[in-house]
Amino acid sequence: MSEAEKYIECCEHGKQQATYVCQHTVQTLSDNVARGFWSAEPEDGDNRPDSWCSACEDMVNKTGGAWNDESEAFAGVKLICGACYDRAKQLNIGSEKKWWQLWK
Secondary structure, eight states, X not given: OOTGGGEEXXXXXXXXXXXXXXXXXXXXXXXXXXXXXXXXXXXXXXXXXXXXXHHHHHHHHHTTSSOOHHHHHHHTOEXXXXXXXXXXXXXXXXXXXXXXXXXX
C-alpha cells in the first residue's frame, strides 16, 4: 500500500488511517450492538489490523479456517477510518465488558 493509500478522508473525523473491517463491525457503529471483535496479526507495528466480528470468525472456521470467496462475501469488507475503527472496537469489546460487569 502506498503512503497515500494509508489514509482516507472521513466525513466525521477528517484525514485518518485507512482500516478494513467486516460489514457487521461497521453495523455496530449504527446500532451499538456488540458482535465480537477478531483481528489479523498486526504488521509493521500497525495497531489497527484488519478486523471482523464473531459471525465472520465462525464462517471462516466453517470454511476450513482460511478466508475464501464464501467467507469474504459474507464479511463484505468495508474501508473505514482509524477513529471509526477505534470506536467500533470499543463498542464490540467494551460492550461485552459492560455486560459482564452487570453480573458482578
